[in-house]
Amino acid sequence: MMKFLSRIRTMKSLVLIVVALGVSCKSTKVISGGMVDKKLSAKSVIKAHYQNEANFKTLNGKVRISYSDGESSQNVSVSLRIEKDKAIWMSAPLGIVKAYITPNRVSFYNKLENEYFDGDFSYLSNLLGSEIDFSILQNLLTGQAIIDLRQEKYAIDITEKSYRLVPKLQGVLYKTLFRIEPKNYKMAVQQLSQPLENRVLKISYENYQRLENEILPNEIKIKTTTKNNENNIALEFRNIELNRAINFPYTIPKGFKEIEL
Numbered sequence: 001m002m003k004f005l006s007r008i009r010t011m012k013s014l015v016l017i018v019v020a021l022g023v024s025c026k027s028t029k030v031i032s033g034g035m036v037d038k039k040l041s042a043k044s045v046i047k048a049h050y051q052n053e054a055n056f057k058t059l060n061g062k063v064r065i066s067y068s069d070g071e072s073s074q075n076v077s078v079s080l081r082i083e084k085d086k087a088i089w090m091s092a093p094l095g096i097v098k099a100y101i102t103p104n105r106v107s108f109y110n111k112l113e114n115e116y117f118d119g120d121f122s123y124l125s126n127l128l129g130s131e132i133d134f135s136i137l138q139n140l141l142t143g144q145a146i147i148d149l150r151q152e153k154y155a156i157d158i159t160e161k162s163y164r165l166v167p168k169l170q171g172v173l174y175k176t177l178f179r180i181e182p183k184n185y186k187m188a189v190q191q192l193s194q195p196l197e198n199r200v201l202k203i204s205y206e207n208y209q210r211l212e213n214e215i216l217p218n219e220i221k222i223k224t225t226t227k228n229n230e231n232n233i234a235l236e237f238r239n240i241e242l243n244r245a246i247n248f249p250y251t252i253p254k255g256f257k258e259i260e261l
Contacts, residue, residue, distance in 0.1 A: 034183025036163065042156035045163045046149045048185040054142045054214050058083050061240035063090075068232045080237075081246045085138070089248040100250040103134040109252050116252045117259040143186035143205055143217045145178060154178075162188045172196075184208060184215045198227040212242045 059082040067074045078097075081089040088101040099108035106123050109116035117123060124132040136146045149165070157164040162179040170176075173196065179189040186208055193200045206219035222233040 034181060036158055036160065036182040038158050040156075040158070040163070042154040042163075042165055045156065045165065045180055045185065046154065049145065049149065049180055049187075052185045052215060053144055054084075054216055056084060056212070056214050056242045058243055058246050059240060060242075060244055060246050062238045064236040064238065066232075066234040070230055077238075081248060082138075082141075083246065083248075085135075087248055088134075088137070089250065098250055100248060101134065101137070107250070107252070109256055111253070114253075114256050115259050116256045118252065140203060140222075141217065141220070143208065143215070145187060146190055146192070146203070147176065149178070181205075181208075186215060186217075198225075200225045211240060214242060216240075 059080070061080055062077055063080045064075070064077045076092055078093075079091045081087075086102065088099075090097075090099040092098070096111045097108065099106075101107070104120070105118070106121055107116070107118040121132050121134070124137070138144075139146050153168045154165040155168050157166075162181055165178040165180065167176060173194060175193045175195060177189070177191040178187065180186070181188040187203070187205055189202065189204050191200065191202045200223075202223045202225075204221045204223075205217050206221060207217075208215050209218045216237075217235075218237060220235040222235070224231045
């Protein structure tokens, strides 16, 4: 039973990772450097962040996923397809595991276990310990803030490498922290914590790349910690193409057992 549950947790992680968008191919160039402007206000940095939001229509490529929970680890390369704001699709080699996510649906199946899940975002929310929806996942993968920074006021602390933003009025149940890199005003780090629950979600963007005038992540590291465990996920994106015609072949095989929350 414990081995079975461990596999299920791994599948949850794979479903989450589908959403991670990034770029890596022969025609791209890793972007680094950039000088901070110590005169900028928090409002100006936030404005620049949204002005640099990715605007592609479709994304097609591969992503290498490394997952570890302290007791076991797993590495897998999957095919990834995304239609911005509409759908995210992932397929492991030979279609052993497939996932399909839309704004209203999270679905995946696993041929190794002859099982499937088809429901809402509560599955991913349970994995991360906070409410998750399609836009949050899409923002995570494109280097955008997972919450709308324009909805409240932030204090700014400028370091040599980034602009550090924290809400002027931090909540009791949730606390957030954002670091924005200076070259393209994309996310360097974003962190959400629940102090009373001893839960932390930290997303680190190792570097960015330019592809067809878009700036997108190349490597992302995700760490989730609770009182009793820690999960680490590393993403590396390869052979990405933008704005090509794509489809999303996905049908849950007959006879599979449904996973229930």
